[in-house]
Amino acid sequence: MKIPFDADRSFDAVLCDVDNVIRFYDSGPLAALERAAGLAEGSTARVAFAPEMDLPLMRGEIGLGQWVESIVAGFAGRVSEERARELGRALADSPFRADAEIVALLRRVRAARVPLVLVTNATVRLEDDLASMGLSDLADHVVSSARLGVVKPDRKIYEIAASLAGAAFDRCLFVDDTEENVEAAVALGMTGVVYREPADLRAVLGPLPALG
Known part of the structure; x- marks a missing residue:
């Protein structure tokens, strides 16, 4: 389904995730540290993003x-405490960039x-991160899990986002890279897009006005 951007458009609001849609992280520095520690690439993320560690942050x-200290504890017995803290800090401070095409x-x-x-599971650093990418003015509103104490796919975060947009569920387009989050939006009546590449968003948005 495409969105005709006129009085008869199919959507009244676009609700969009941040990470892995707008923002992308460079895992290179962390991967180098993992190799130096004799760990498989991605080991730190597997420890850090376990629900019992990740959800309190989000x-x-x-x-x-x-x-970071919970990551250190998660690595106990595998690497030294000093090395684990270095890995945790490298993950927390991973460099990132905004995708210019999506922006x-x-x-x-x-x-x-x-x-x-913007509807995102994020840390309290999100606003500063958006500012560092020059994106403080990108959206009308930002709905951050860390500010609400609620994470996707909890229904409440979708309700808040739709209310701020001033749109009914069935008039919202929801874009996210996580299938579970999109499925929750669709269950509420939204149109959902599982994002993998810019073409996914271009296809559903349809014709857009040129920027002056």
């Missing part, structure tokens, strides 16, 4: 420093006077 219940598409959504809401 709900804003702990800070990044506490998260341009979303700015054109705003130019078409379609409300744009």
Whole structure:
């Protein structure tokens, strides 16, 4: 389904994830540290993103420093405490960039006077991160799990996002790289897009106005 950007458009709002849609991390420095420690690439992420460690961070219940210490504990017996802390800090401080093509598409959504809401499981550092990428003005609203204490795919985070957008569920387009999150949006009546590449978003948005 495409969105005609006129009075008869199929959607009244676009709700969009941040990580792995707009923002992408460079795992190279962390991977180099893992190799030096004799670990398989991705080992730190597997420890850090276990639900019992990741969810408290995403709900804003702990800070990044506490998260790093939980990673240290998770590596107990596998690497030294010093090495584990180095790995945790490297993950927490991974460099990132914004995808210029997606940012341009979303700015054109705003130019078409379609409300744009970022809906993301994020840390309390999100606002600073958006500012560092020059994206503080990208969306009409930002719905961050760390500020709400609620993470996707909890229904409440979708309700808040749709309310801020001023749109009914069935008039919202929801874009996310995680199938579970998209399925939750679709269950509420939204149109969902599982994001893998810019073409996925271009296909559903249809014709867009050019930026001046």
